[in-house]
Amino acid sequence: MHHKTIIEPFKIKSVEPIQMSTEAQREKFLEKAHNNPFLLDSDQVIIDFLTDSGTSAMSANQWAGIMRGDESYAGSSSWHAMENAVKSLTGMEFILPTHQGRAAERIIYSYLGGKGKTFISNTHFDTTRANIEFSGAEAIDIVIPEAHDPALIHPFKGNMDLGKLVQLIAEKGAKAIGAVILTVTNNSGGGQPVSMENAREISRICKANGILFLLDCCRVAENAYFIKMREAAYKNKTSREIAVELFSLADGAVMSSKKDALVNMGGFLAVRDKAIAEACSNLLIITEGFTTYGGLSGRDMEALAIGLEEIFDPNYLEYRIKSTTYLGEHLHKLGVPVVLPIGGHAVYIDAKKLYPHIPVTEYPGQALVCELYLKGGIRTVEIGSVMFGKYDDAGQLIPAAMELVRLAIPRRVYTQSHIEYVIETFSEILKDIPKTRGYKITREPKFLRHFTSHFEKL
Numbered sequence: 001m002h003h004k005t006i007i008e009p010f011k012i013k014s015v016e017p018i019q020m021s022t023e024a025q026r027e028k029f030l031e032k033a034h035n036n037p038f039l040l041d042s043d044q045v046i047i048d049f050l051t052d053s054g055t056s057a058m059s060a061n062q063w064a065g066i067m068r069g070d071e072s073y074a075g076s077s078s079w080h081a082m083e084n085a086v087k088s089l090t091g092m093e094f095i096l097p098t099h100q101g102r103a104a105e106r107i108i109y110s111y112l113g114g115k116g117k118t119f120i121s122n123t124h125f126d127t128t129r130a131n132i133e134f135s136g137a138e139a140i141d142i143v144i145p146e147a148h149d150p151a152l153i154h155p156f157k158g159n160m161d162l163g164k165l166v167q168l169i170a171e172k173g174a175k176a177i178g179a180v181i182l183t184v185t186n187n188s189g190g191g192q193p194v195s196m197e198n199a200r201e202i203s204r205i206c207k208a209n210g211i212l213f214l215l216d217c218c219r220v221a222e223n224a225y226f227i228k229m230r231e232a233a234y235k236n237k238t239s240r241e242i243a244v245e246l247f248s249l250a251d252g253a254v255m256s257s258k259k260d261a262l263v264n265m266g267g268f269l270a271v272r273d274k275a276i277a278e279a280c281s282n283l284l285i286i287t288e289g290f291t292t293y294g295g296l297s298g299r300d301m302e303a304l305a306i307g308l309e310e311i312f313d314p315n316y317l318e319y320r321i322k323s324t325t326y327l328g329e330h331l332h333k334l335g336v337p338v339v340l341p342i343g344g345h346a347v348y349i350d351a352k353k354l355y356p357h358i359p360v361t362e363y364p365g366q367a368l369v370c371e372l373y374l375k376g377g378i379r380t381v382e383i384g385s386v387m388f389g390k391y392d393d394a395g396q397l398i399p400a401a402m403e404l405v406r407l408a409i410p411r412r413v414y415t416q417s418h419i420e421y422v423i424e425t426f427s428e429i430l431k432d433i434p435k436t437r438g439y440k441i442t443r444e445p446k447f448l449r450h451f452t453s454h455f456e457k458l
Helices: 023-032 060-068 078-092 101-112 126-132 162-170 196-209 219-228 237-248 274-287 296-310 313-335 364-376 414-433
Strands: 094-098 118-121 138-141 177-183 215-216 253-257 267-270 347-348 382-383 405-406 439-441 456-457
Touching: 023 364, 060 215, 060 296, 078 094, 078 237, 078 267, 094 101, 101 126, 101 177, 101 253, 101 267, 101 274, 126 138, 126 177, 162 177, 162 196, 162 219, 177 196, 196 215, 196 237, 219 237, 219 296, 219 313, 219 456, 267 274, 313 347, 364 382, 364 405, 364 414, 364 439, 364 456
Parallel strands: 118 138, 118 177, 177 215, 215 253
Antiparallel strands: 094 267, 253 267, 347 405, 382 405, 439 456
């Protein structure tokens, strides 16, 4: 028989307590955090959907690897385990370990970037954009137009707009383009996957123009699963085979392994070109660590190597995608405006549609983030005009394309009943829509303002 219930394909061996809290307590906690859940302490949170980065639960096998970790400064056996795992997946010769994805981004983009350079992506993630702009270069997003309609169903809403890519290359000149970066899955665009066909075309266009093509591959296993499910030519391939093919199209890859390698810390930069690898290795040694550890302990590298194997387990991937879909579809049925189809690692709520009475200048996404915390102790993140808004010369807000709130689900951490609790919290939120107010920013930094900004309820 075919069972409807999604069961976790693992047993629980170790547990950590959740501190329960009342709404009155949470009001005080949020006030103290200046209405920014990033500034809350973790023990003030019941369900933490802030990020799926570094928050996954490691397996018994990974914990065993932690004990085996070889902490030698140079040439550790754990480094060789990690290097082999990354090489066999990416097919790339030069592997540089880093403590997380943004360290790899800083190294590669400070080398490729600088004034006058342009980087093109389906959607740059926040740290990617920040590292590119910090180098003096510009970052341009050209996701397909369908991606901007949250309610539209399209199998590969993460795809890059190929027409715009060709146009930008003609406009800027191939020499001025630092790299084309494909984010799989497209995190800031609703966790939506990219098709193999799209990646293949991007690769072809880049090769024809002598432009570097990079993958931001932190959720490559989830993307591969979607290709298997939605792209007819791949239905008989394993997710791992699909991932290997994706990598074969690119010249390099940046990974925050805190997502699809199931570790709490770690990342890497992988490239095919020796000259780029050497230049980046110099930066790595100066700022991160020697080339065989790059800011990671041996045990981290050991766990990472094991995680890169485990992530492609078909039972795990099916559970991962189906349980995310379960949350998204139940919210959709309740009448919560979600980004469709549901992404792989997160459910995205269209806050602009949920709160039509809150103008974008009053950050409807931040309003929902605060409501979720107050009503259920659920911590989430705004992906809208707080994260991506800019100001014009007159100091007026240039809003983001969409006002989303992301519920990022840590891997192997929460069970079905936690998810039911989240659904229940949303039914309370729907009752209070007319009473919900927007926010204003009272303090903000120049880069990545969503991390540390202070807000005041209007």
